[in-house]
Amino acid sequence: MAISRYLESRKNIAGSVCGLAGLGLTFAGVAGPYWPVVVAGLYGAGALVAPPERPAPPDFPDxxxxxxxxxxxxxxxxxxxxxxxxxxxxxxxxxxxxxxxxxxxxxxxxxxxxxxxxxxxxxxxxxxxxxxxxxxxxxxxxxxxxxxxxxxxxxxxxxxxxxxxxxxxxxxxxxxxxxxxxxxxxxxxxxxx
Incomplete structure (x- = not known):
C-alpha cells in the first residue's frame, strides 16, 4: 500500500519526469559515460522540488x-x-x-x-x-x-x-x-x- 501510494505521489511523478529528461540528455550525447549519475541526480532533484502531498480534508456530512x-x-x-x-x-x-x-x-x-x-x-x-x-x-x-x-x-x-x-x-x-x-x-x- 505504501509503495503504490509513493508511485502515485507528486514526488515520484516529478522525479520520473526529470529522470526522463536525463535519459533524453543521454541519448543526445550530453551525459556521456556518467549517464546513470545524471539520470539518478535529475530524478532526485525532481523528487526534492515537487510540492508535498496535501492530506485530504475531513469528510464531514453534507x-x-x-x-x-x-x-x-x-x-x-x-x-x-x-x-x-x-x-x-x-x-x-x-x-x-x-x-x-x-x-x-x-x-x-x-x-x-x-x-x-x-x-x-x-x-x-x-x-x-x-x-x-x-x-x-x-x-x-x-x-x-x-x-x-x-x-x-x-x-x-x-x-x-x-x-x-x-x-x-x-x-x-x-x-x-x-x-x-x-x-x-x-x-x-x-x-x-
Missing part, C-alpha cells in the same frame, strides 16, 4: 445528511411536546412553530449550512429548553404568586423562534421566485431569433 439526523430528532421532539400540558395561547404558538419547522425540514428545501444550523439549534436546543423551562418555572410560580406568568415568557420565546424560522422560509420563497423568473427569461430569450 447538509442533507445533517438534516436527516435533525428530522429524526424533530420526531422525538414532537413526541415530547405531545406529552406536555401547555396553556391554549402557548400551545397554539407551539403548534404554528412546529408546523413551520416540519415544513422546512421536508426534503429538498433547506440546503444552506447556516439554515441547517438554525433548524438544528431550534429542534435540539431552543424549543425543548423553552418548553422545559416553562414546565419547571410554572411549578415554582405557584409558590410565589404576583410575578409575571411564565406563559408570557414561553409565548415570547416561541414567537422569536417562529420569526427566525419565518426568515428562513421567506428566503427560500424568494430564492424559488428568482429561480422561476430566471427560467422564464431564459425560455423567452431562447425563443427570440
Amino acid at each position: 447538509a442533507s445528511a445533517q438534516l436527516d439526523a435533525v428530522r429524526a430528532d424533530f420526531e422525538k421532539l414532537c413526541g415530547y411536546l405531545a406529552e406536555v400540558d401547555l396553556p391554549p395561547a402557548a400551545a397554539g404558538a407551539l403548534t404554528e412553530l412546529t408546523e413551520l419547522l416540519g415544513a422546512l425540514l421536508e426534503p429538498g428545501w433547506v440546503t444552506d449550512p447556516e439554515d441547517v444550523h438554525l433548524l438544528s439549534r431550534a429542534v435540539r436546543q431552543d424549543v425543548p429548553e423553552a418548553v422545559d423551562t416553562f414546565v419547571r418555572t410554572r411549578w415554582w410560580a405557584r409558590m410565589t404568586p404576583g410575578q409575571e406568568p411564565p406563559e408570557r415568557h414561553l409565548e415570547r420565546q416561541l414567537g422569536l423562534l417562529r420569526e427566525e424560522a419565518e426568515r428562513v422560509a421567506t428566503a427560500l420563497r424568494e430564492a424559488e421566485a428568482r429561480r422561476q423568473e430566471t427560467h422564464t427569461r431564459y425560455l423567452q430569450d431562447r425563443r427570440r431569433p
Whole structure:
C-alpha cells in the first residue's frame, strides 16, 4: 500500500519526469559515460522540488445528511411536546412553530449550512429548553404568586423562534421566485431569433 501510494505521489511523478529528461540528455550525447549519475541526480532533484502531498480534508456530512439526523430528532421532539400540558395561547404558538419547522425540514428545501444550523439549534436546543423551562418555572410560580406568568415568557420565546424560522422560509420563497423568473427569461430569450 505504501509503495503504490509513493508511485502515485507528486514526488515520484516529478522525479520520473526529470529522470526522463536525463535519459533524453543521454541519448543526445550530453551525459556521456556518467549517464546513470545524471539520470539518478535529475530524478532526485525532481523528487526534492515537487510540492508535498496535501492530506485530504475531513469528510464531514453534507447538509442533507445533517438534516436527516435533525428530522429524526424533530420526531422525538414532537413526541415530547405531545406529552406536555401547555396553556391554549402557548400551545397554539407551539403548534404554528412546529408546523413551520416540519415544513422546512421536508426534503429538498433547506440546503444552506447556516439554515441547517438554525433548524438544528431550534429542534435540539431552543424549543425543548423553552418548553422545559416553562414546565419547571410554572411549578415554582405557584409558590410565589404576583410575578409575571411564565406563559408570557414561553409565548415570547416561541414567537422569536417562529420569526427566525419565518426568515428562513421567506428566503427560500424568494430564492424559488428568482429561480422561476430566471427560467422564464431564459425560455423567452431562447425563443427570440
